[in-house]
Amino acid sequence: MNRKASILILALAALHLALLFTGFLAPSDPIAQDRDLPYAPPTRLHFRDTSGWHLRPFVYALQPGPDAYTEDRSQSFPVRLMVRGNKYKLLGLVPLDWHLFGVDQPGKIAVLGTDEFGRDEFSRVLYGGQISVAAGILATLVALTAGATFGVVAGYYGWIVDESLMGAMELFLCLPWLYFLLGVRAFLPLHLSAIRTFFLLTAVIGLIGWARPARLVRGIVLTARTRNYVLAAKGFGGSDFYLMRRHILPEVRSVLVAQAALLVPRYIAAEVTLSFFGLGVNEPTASWGNMLSVLQRYSVLVSYQWLLAPAVALVITSVIYGLLADALLSRLKFQST
Amino acid sequence: MKFTVRLALLVCLIAMPSFASGSSPEKPNPAEELFRADQTSGHYGGNLSIGGRAEPKTFNPVIATDAVSREINGRMMADLIEINRASQQTEPALAKSWKISPDGRTFTLQLRKGIRFSDGQAFDADDVVFSFGLYLDENVDAPQRDLLVFDGKPLTVTKVDRYTVRFSLPRPYASAERLFDGLAMLPKHLLEKPYREGKFVETWSLNAAPSEIAGLGPFRLKQFVPGQRAVLERNPYYWKMDSKNQRLPYLDEITFLFVGTEDAQVMRFEAGETSMISRLSSENYNLLAHERDRTHAQLVDMGPSLEYNFLLFNQNDLSDKKLDGIARKQKWFRELTFRQAVSAAIDRDSIVRMVYGTRGVALWGNVGPGNKLWLNNAIPHPQRSLESARNLLKSAGFSWNQAGELLDPAGAEVEFSIITNSSNAQRMKMATLLQDDLSHLGMQVHVVPLEFRALIDRVFQSFDYDAAIMGLGGGDADPNPEMNVWISSGTSHLWHLHETEPATAWEREVDGLMQQQMITLDYGKRKQLYDRVQELIAQQLPFIFLATPNILAVADPRVGNFHPASLDPYTLWNADELYIRTPMESAGVR
Numbered sequence: 048m049n050r051k052a053s054i055l056i057l058a059l060a061a062l063h064l065a066l067l068f069t070g071f072l073a074p075s076d077p078i079a080q081d082r083d084l085p086y087a088p089p090t091r092l093h094f095r096d097t098s099g100w101h102l103r104p105f106v107y108a109l110q111p112g113p114d115a116y117t118e119d120r121s122q123s124f125p126v127r128l129m130v131r132g133n134k135y136k137l138l139g140l141v142p143l144d145w146h147l148f149g150v151d152q153p154g155k156i157a158v159l160g161t162d163e164f165g166r167d168e169f170s171r172v173l174y175g176g177q178i179s180v181a182a183g184i185l186a187t188l189v190a191l192t193a194g195a196t197f198g199v200v201a202g203y204y205g206w207i208v209d210e211s212l213m214g215a216m217e218l219f220l221c222l223p224w225l226y227f228l229l230g231v232r233a234f235l236p237l238h239l240s241a242i243r244t245f246f247l248l249t250a251v252i253g254l255i256g257w258a259r260p261a262r263l264v265r266g267i268v269l270t271a272r273t274r275n276y277v278l279a280a281k282g283f284g285g286s287d288f289y290l291m292r293r294h295i296l297p298e299v300r301s302v303l304v305a306q307a308a309l310l311v312p313r314y315i316a317a318e319v320t321l322s323f324f325g326l327g328v329n330e331p332t333a334s335w336g337n338m339l340s341v342l343q344r345y346s347v348l349v350s351y352q353w354l355l356a357p358a359v360a361l362v363i364t365s366v367i368y369g370l371l372a373d374a375l376l377s378r379l380k381f382q383s384t
Numbered sequence: 385m386k387f388t389v390r391l392a393l394l395v396c397l398i399a400m401p402s403f404a405s406g407s408s409p410e411k412p413n414p415a416e417e418l419f420r421a422d423q424t425s426g427h428y429g430g431n432l433s434i435g436g437r438a439e440p441k442t443f444n445p446v447i448a449t450d451a452v453s454r455e456i457n458g459r460m461m462a463d464l465i466e467i468n469r470a471s472q473q474t475e476p477a478l479a480k481s482w483k484i485s486p487d488g489r490t491f492t493l494q495l496r497k498g499i500r501f502s503d504g505q506a507f508d509a510d511d512v513v514f515s516f517g518l519y520l521d522e523n524v525d526a527p528q529r530d531l532l533v534f535d536g537k538p539l540t541v542t543k544v545d546r547y548t549v550r551f552s553l554p555r556p557y558a559s560a561e562r563l564f565d566g567l568a569m570l571p572k573h574l575l576e577k578p579y580r581e582g583k584f585v586e587t588w589s590l591n592a593a594p595s596e597i598a599g600l601g602p603f604r605l606k607q608f609v610p611g612q613r614a615v616l617e618r619n620p621y622y623w624k625m626d627s628k629n630q631r632l633p634y635l636d637e638i639t640f641l642f643v644g645t646e647d648a649q650v651m652r653f654e655a656g657e658t659s660m661i662s663r664l665s666s667e668n669y670n671l672l673a674h675e676r677d678r679t680h681a682q683l684v685d686m687g688p689s690l691e692y693n694f695l696l697f698n699q700n701d702l703s704d705k706k707l708d709g710i711a712r713k714q715k716w717f718r719e720l721t722f723r724q725a726v727s728a729a730i731d732r733d734s735i736v737r738m739v740y741g742t743r744g745v746a747l748w749g750n751v752g753p754g755n756k757l758w759l760n761n762a763i764p765h766p767q768r769s770l771e772s773a774r775n776l777l778k779s780a781g782f783s784w785n786q787a788g789e790l791l792d793p794a795g796a797e798v799e800f801s802i803i804t805n806s807s808n809a810q811r812m813k814m815a816t817l818l819q820d821d822l823s824h825l826g827m828q829v830h831v832v833p834l835e836f837r838a839l840i841d842r843v844f845q846s847f848d849y850d851a852a853i854m855g856l857g858g859g860d861a862d863p864n865p866e867m868n869v870w871i872s873s874g875t876s877h878l879w880h881l882h883e884t885e886p887a888t889a890w891e892r893e894v895d896g897l898m899q900q901q902m903i904t905l906d907y908g909k910r911k912q913l914y915d916r917v918q919e920l921i922a923q924q925l926p927f928i929f930l931a932t933p934n935i936l937a938v939a940d941p942r943v944g945n946f947h948p949a950s951l952d953p954y955t956l957w958n959a960d961e962l963y964i965r966t967p968m969e970s971a972g973v974r
Contacts, residue, residue, distance in 0.1 A: 078820075080817075080820050082731070082734040082737070082738060082817075085738050114674075163738070163813065164738065164813075164816065164817070164820075240830075325806055325833050329830065329831060329832070329833075330816050330819070330831050331816065331819065331820070344647060344667065344809055345647035345650055345651060345668070345671075346647075346650075346665075346667035346668050346670070346671040347667070349671065350671060
């Protein structure tokens with residue numbers, strides 16, 4: 048295994064673990080508003096006060112001023128590890144109230160600042176990442192499952208099956224998918240719960256995206272089915288299903304993995320785009336897209352740069368996935384030569 | 385030497401068009417009865433650029449309904465009697481004086497003598513009679529027609545002599561002189577032919593040549609470039625002069641640039657491409673205020689507007705619609721204690737702080753502190769209290785389950801959605817705050833952003849919504865324009881449209897009071913009647929009032945006589961008095 052790919056896989060694992068353990072890592076409830084602290088800048092960590100230097104960092108409370116927030120230096124709040132805070136369910140199952148870090152009440156730590164309702168941006172980036180990344184991964188699974196099935200069937204049987212499936216695929220490929228998604232979302236009922244919107248979104252994104260992997264898979268299957276061992280197995284009386292499962296799908300596997308690494312960031316971006324336009328997951332549930340939508344307002348864009356955090360997270364995630372896809376593809380090429 | 389002289393001449397020639405653009409004003413002559421603005425001074429010259437959201441739909445003021453068309457047409461047209469936007473009182477315009485008969489039904493107006501349209505043709509009583517003929521013609525379908533018809537009978541206009549016109553109303557009407565504001569007087573000599581040929585509605589469209597359009601306003605059309613700009617130039621025959629007997633307006637030209645959203649307007653303003661923004665959100669106001677030390681922009685906070693934003697529950701009659709889900713929820717929406725509980729749970733102070741950045745005020749009734757003449761000060765302003773909200777719900781039989789969710793007396797979860805206009809960031813923000821406020825009562829509220837037309841369609845036509853956040857008002861301080869909201873048969877009686885007769889006793893009482901105030905001529909008595917209306921509305925909460933923004937405007941430091949008002953049009957109402965300061969003058973102002 049090449050070293051670059053393993054580093055990337057480690058980074059990816061870390062990212063997804065962070066999203067799995069969001070409740071523990073996030074210091075605050077992502078939908079709890081603090082109406083005294085809208086648009087508060089990232090909390091500054093201090094190591095030094097009037098009494099001298101401290102090993103343990105601490106923060107001060109913010110006071111709204113006429114122009115900007117000022118720090119209230121009369122009381123400091125040390126940053127502690129393993130503190131109790133709002134309740135959450137770890138992995139959606141275990142109810143807990145432990146958090147990795149935090150400060151004592153009534154102090155508040157917002158490492159990435161707060162949004163227009165005084166909600167902690169860092170916690171929202173993590174919780175929003177759960178929605179956006181999960182949407183990307185689920186949509187990719189849907190697209191790859193559909194793509195692999197149709198691709199294998201079309202490539203294996205050929206003739207009319209191939210013609211009709213590939214025709215449908217061409218049609219899907221030339222769809223302007225963003226406009227199509229906007230249209231589809233507009234047809235759906237208005238007040239859907241966040242969960243249902245989420246699943247609908249992933250289903251729609253995934254079902255539109257099956258064509259490209261299907262075409263790739265079909266190409267591989269076309270060559271694979273004429274290989275000698277496949278013909279031999281056929282000669283021994285192997286059923287179609289057995290041949291596809293035992294001999295053809297394994298050929299396709301590595302292509303699918305590389306495709307997955309390519310598609311996940313693309314579908315995360317699709318979810319972000321839809322939520323950005325207000326067609327995805329609705330307030331107050333966080334997603335990277337609806338968090339970014341506030342930046343459509345000029346005054347916000349030029350005044351509160353920390354609200355770009357979800358965009359940074361999206362870029363980092365996409366770059367890791369992109370590099371991984373690159374590494375996987377070059378490995379594939381290496382194998383095939 | 386010769387070279388320098390030539391150069392100087394060349395420079396002068398190049399510079400000439402900018403000084404000479406627009407037509408130079410005619411010297412006032414004694415035969416004209418001009419209006420003298422005693423407080424006004426300034427000097428000629430200059431072009432004012434203004435960014436607008438969209439382009440106008442028409443230059444025909446009789447059929448214009450959109451705000452942009454009205455804003456531009458308003459600079460080219462004039463009325464008989466105007467509402468002074470600064471004092472909110474009526475003042476003479478094309479009519480130099482008027483008399484009201486003791487029964488309040490006959491108005492006799494004396495027109496200014498010797499004044500001319502922007503094409504140089506004289507204006508007299510024939511034009512007035514012709515113009516009102518247009519407004520009253522059902523085939524023309526002017527939006528102003530409703531104002532001129534009383535109980536199905538139109539007012540009548542008669543020419544007494546060349547400069548005297550008499551208006552007869554079928555019944556007395558309070559502050560009828562305010563009706564004249566917004567009814568532009570039109571040139572009979574240009575419009576009679578197309579009107580007789582049945583082509584009036586198509587005249588003065590966006591394709592019309594500037595020379596075909598004439599009005600009595602301070603400016604006239606010079607050029608219209610679709611999608612880009614409309615340029616107005618000085619009307620050289622305008623009927624107002626300043627304290628030094630110079631004919632107004634001062635500006636050579638006003639250019640309206642069609643730039644789109646408010647954000648785009650702010651960017652154009654910051655880039656120096658435009659000199660004024662009529663209506664700013666508090667966020668953009670604060671943004672520009674941060675740069676004031678560098679830009680010296682004139683930022684004006686006019687205080688609370690007359691607009692009111694509110695939460696509205698759907699109480700429409702849904703019996704002939706297939707909306708069972710909503711009909712079920714209407715049991716709550718029609719329950720006064722439910723609405724009272726919602727109102728008590730709303731944190732209006734944080735709406736003012738977070739939505740308007742403290743540049744706004746909380747509201748508990750339809751008339752806010754911006755309307756000093758009509759505000760009922762006795763309306764209580766209860767502070768937010770979740771405690772009393774819970775008690776109210778309990779008293780109406782609501783309860784809570786283990787998870788803290790609110791259940792109605794039948795045991796169903798209280799869950800509804802609030803629709804609002806997705807392009808209005810402020811109302812979107814209010815909706816999210818309300819969602820959070822009401823979650824403390826165990827109500828599950830969904831915020832559904834909708835495109836504006838879809839929202840209007842749901843509220844006015846299909847009634848397919850639970851609750852909505854909307855805004856109304858802002859036109860005039862007088863109660864009469866509010867008739868269509870509060871009268872049970874009114875076209876904007878939003879919570880229950882198309883009532884054939886008042887659905888409740890209090891609506892019946894409001895109907896009576898509103899009708900009564902309309903025919904009462906004495907201000908004190910009218911105020912008493914309208915106070916009672918406000919009291920009933922605040923008690924019955926057909927709308928749950930939230931807040932009103934301040935009127936915020938900005939202009940380049942070079943714009944002189946910049947006096948925004950809290951009535952629409954906020955900044956351009958005194959366009960005839962605006963002028964461009966010289967760099968020396970601007971420095972003095974700083």
